Every structure is written in structure tokens, then in C-alpha cells.
Amino acid sequence: MASTEGLVPITRAFLASYYDKYPFPPLSDDVSRLYSDMASLIQLLALQSPPSQGFRSHYITVEPREPPHxxxxxxxxxxxxxxxxxxxxQPSRWPVQLREDDAELSSTLRHVxxxxxxxxTAMISFQTKNSERIFSTVMTYMPQDFRGTLIRQQKERSERNRQAEVDALVSSGGTIxxxxxxxxxxxxxxxxxxAQLGSATGVYKTLLKYLVGVPQVLLDFIRQINDDDGPMEEQRERYGPHLYNLTKMxxxxxxxxxxxxxxxxxxxxxxxxxxxxxxxxxVYTSEFERFITFISDVFANSPFFISADTAGTLGSRENEEYKEIIVQAGRTYEVHG
Structure with a gap:
């Protein structure tokens, strides 16, 4: 179990200084140009004849919205x-006339x-590796005995249940x-x-009761990391606009x-x-792959914790003391924010 003595969770101020070292080279100007041209093509296609009812509902609910934050x-x-x-x-989904008569467009679509x-493939790899990295990092600060094994087993069981839920949806005819x-x-x-674990509420009070040696700094980290104005908001402000443009495209x-x-x-x-x-x-696929390669490197090098001195220097959490808290077996520990 890695020591957390003298450490505090990363702060937004720290991430701001950290991200200063990792400016993202702007997206190609072709992204905005081609998005505008594609929007014009969509308007032209929409004018040809009304879309089918099934498509219209999907089009209206997806296209006008701004990308998520x-x-x-x-x-x-x-x-x-x-x-x-x-x-x-998929060729089986192509219009019949396209499959039979339009060799040039067929070739273009195969390249697409x-x-x-x-x-x-790159997207799935990025998400898988990022998830594994976060869990692995968190586990280095957890007890390295049978309790750590139980946590891993519980995670694996939960993920199997979630995958079974997805498989059942697909088998029943669920759409993409x-x-x-x-x-x-x-x-x-x-x-x-x-967030519940970090705040020690609900069922996670019982969980904390048996997780001897869970450091308070880890509980603080998982409680606040995804707050609306927490550390991740700095990430969204720095890198979000580039990704939003790719989502639109x-x-x-x-x-x-x-x-x-x-x-x-x-x-x-x-x-x-x-x-x-x-x-x-x-342009979209090359720029998207460039973005996730870049952001993967940024995430891989970003720490979860920093020293209290560093946090104080950055003007965050000044005069606040942190120490590792040992949760004794058989006792509960109430976390007060």
C-alpha cells in the first residue's frame, strides 16, 4: 500500500499549472471548414423530400443539440x-441501387x-486502458491483502453484470x-x-467499516474529482472545445x-x-486519433495526489492539514465535509 503521508488530492489550480505543460496543438482548420460543408450537404439532402418518420425523430433529437460538457x-x-x-x-444496409450501379461511390464507402x-479500434483501446489505469492507481493506495483481492473480485463481478445487461438489451433488439x-x-x-464511497454514505459506511487502512486522502479524491467545479472542470475547459468540434463533425x-x-x-x-x-x-478520423493519443499521454502522466505544500503554493486548501486515517476493523468512520 503506497504511502499517502503529506499528500492531498489534486486541485483545479494544480491541474491548470500541469496542463500548461501540455497544450493541445489546435485541430486542423479543415475540421471547421468540412463541418460547415457537411452541414450544407445535410440541408440539401433534407430538402429533397421529407425524411421517414423513424428517421425524423432521431434527426431532431440528435443533430441540433450542442455536444455534452x-x-x-x-x-x-x-x-x-x-x-x-x-x-x-455494411453492404447489406446500402440502398439496392447503390450496390448494383454505383461502383465509384461503393469504392469511396469501403475506404470510409x-x-x-x-x-x-483506437477509441475502444483508449477507454479500456484509461479505465484500467485509474483502477490500478487507486488500488496502489488500498490495502494489499485479502481486502484488496475482494475489491478486485467485486469490480470484476460488477462489470460482468453490466456486460450481461448490455448483452440482454442487444439480444432483445435494442438499437445502437x-x-x-x-x-x-x-x-x-x-x-x-x-462519490458515495468518498462521502461514506449509505451502504458504503458498512464498506468502510471493513476496509482497514483506507487513507482519507483517497476518500477525498474520489469524492471531489468529478464535482461540477472540481479538478476535471479544468480538463473540460482546456481540452473540451477540441473534442466538442469532433463530436459535431x-x-x-x-x-x-x-x-x-x-x-x-x-x-x-x-x-x-x-x-x-x-x-x-x-480528416475526422485522423484528428480524432490524434486527439485521443494526446489526451491519453496527458492522463497517463497526471498524478492523483500532490504534496500539501504544492497545493498551498497554488492557493488551494491553504492551512488545511491532511494525514492518513486508519479505519479500525469493527468501527465506522463518519466523514464530515
């Missing part, structure tokens, strides 16, 4: 849109699919959108459970493909429009 929610939104696009790009396959709504709900459940690509499929019998893409679609996909 949270970084991880945007990641899930990008992943969802990628899966929607890959679903549309290859790009999104690669981007989705339904699946990602469930995945985000599960993510928020994980976050609430951490991939949504535009998905909407344009859906509209095109709906209207393929009355509207054909000309050469310039095919080039626009191809370029938008190439």
Missing part, C-alpha cells in the same frame, strides 16, 4: 456515432469504412442508440458509487449518410460531394 460523455458519443456509421456502411474501423444510453447510464452509476457525417440512404432513389452525390464525404471522414 463532460469529456467522457463526448468520448461515448463519438464511439456511438462511429458504430452507427459502421452499421450504415476502413477509416472508421481503425478509429473505433439504446445500447449507448445504457452504457452511459452504467458509467454514471460507477461515478455515483465512487462525426454526428454530421452520420446524419448525412442516413439522409443519403433515405433519399438514394431521388438524389445522387456528384463528384464534389463524394470527395467532400471522403475528405471529411479522413
Amino acid at each position: 463532460k469529456i467522457d460523455e463526448n468520448m461515448w458519443k463519438n464511439r456511438e456515432q462511429m458504430e452507427e456509421i459502421l452499421f450504415l456502411l 469504412k476502413d477509416n472508421f474501423d481503425k478509429a473505433l 442508440r439504446d445500447t449507448y444510453a445504457l452504457l452511459w447510464k452504467q458509467q454514471m452509476e460507477r461515478r455515483r458509487q465512487l 462525426v454526428t454530421a457525417i452520420r446524419v448525412s449518410l442516413t439522409l443519403l440512404w433515405e433519399r438514394y432513389d431521388t438524389f445522387k452525390l456528384n463528384k464534389n460531394q463524394m470527395n467532400l464525404l471522403s475528405e471529411a471522414v479522413i
